Amino acid sequence: MTLENISNIDGLFAVINQCTGNVELISDEGDCINLKSRLAQYMTVAGAFSDGYIRSLRLRVEKDEDKVRIFDFILSGEAEK
Template sequence: MKLKLKNISNLDAFFHVINQCDGAVELSLPEGGSVNLKSRLSQYFSMATVFSNGNIRELDITTHTLSDSERLINYMVQGS
């Protein structure tokens, strides 16, 4: 399932939710392709390239299980 997440201000809480997901969670890159956000290296890369001015404005995420999609939707609804 493709999700658009907006206004992420707490990266620790965001990656905590990502790490709880059962399947792959992929960040769609603007240049094309994707990065597996469950990889620690990818998480550090994402923090360095996407995180600026205290928050992430918008991310396009793809999940591969319904439960992971629900987990991320709940995170966005409930806040960090």
């Protein structure tokens, strides 16, 4: 799953923290970073933040119900606050 133009970083990580399965960031090199880790979240923000938003994140979400949770966040417009 690829997310683009996320400006509500805190909201995204709040949704990820509610997920029951693993949510991993997949780097361009193929590395997997556990986004449920607070340290990984800070590193992601530091590395991907540009102009007040994250341009693109490629995620691997383990459970279908967590995918729905993240999609609902994006579709609700919460990602843009």
